[in-house]
Amino acid sequence: MTLKKLIFSSLLFIIFFAACDEGRIYEESLKIPESEWERNETAEFEFEIEDSLASYTFSLHFRHAGNYPYKNIYLFTKTKSPSGKLAVDTAQMILANNQGRWLGKGIGDIYDYQFQFKKGPIFPEKGKYKVEIEQAMREKTLSNVTDIGIGIKKINP
Numbered sequence: 001m002t003l004k005k006l007i008f009s010s011l012l013f014i015i016f017f018a019a020c021d022e023g024r025i026y027e028e029s030l031k032i033p034e035s036e037w038e039r040n041e042t043a044e045f046e047f048e049i050e051d052s053l054a055s056y057t058f059s060l061h062f063r064h065a066g067n068y069p070y071k072n073i074y075l076f077t078k079t080k081s082p083s084g085k086l087a088v089d090t091a092q093m094i095l096a097n098n099q100g101r102w103l104g105k106g107i108g109d110i111y112d113y114q115f116q117f118k119k120g121p122i123f124p125e126k127g128k129y130k131v132e133i134e135q136a137m138r139e140k141t142l143s144n145v146t147d148i149g150i151g152i153k154k155i156n157p
Contacts, residue, residue: 082127
């Protein structure tokens with residue numbers, strides 16, 4: 001089998017496997033312009049919940065370059081329910097161990113993290129939810145951040 005056929009077969013397998021993830025409700029990542037995340041720039045996501053009795057996992061996704069200057073990131077999140085109720089939280093993602101080695105999955109000089117933020121019956125209403133995420137570091141401009149995202153998955157669909 002040639003290298004091209006092997007790569008093509010692998011990509012098809014990955015796409016097929018990802019498409020079979022019945023529990024996935026929503027997943028999206030937004031690119032950070034020029035890899036510079038300003039403190040006042042908010043990443044916004046909207047998704048629909050149809051089953052308010054189900055349990056879900058809510059994950060935060062973070063991607064950065066290898067020269068990201070910190071071993072963690074603090075994030076402020078705001079989740080607005082269909083009726084307008086607001087839940088405000090702070091999350092910390094640990095990105096490197098004490099020796100400075102990145103903990104995420106890396107391809108070249110880019111590292112990906114998925115952090116389970118919440119789990120359980122966290123969406124009590126049917127309808128459209130809105131999530132806003134801001135970086136909450138001391139720096140006004142956080143450099144070498146390439147993407148921020150969220151994932152919503154139904155537990156035991």
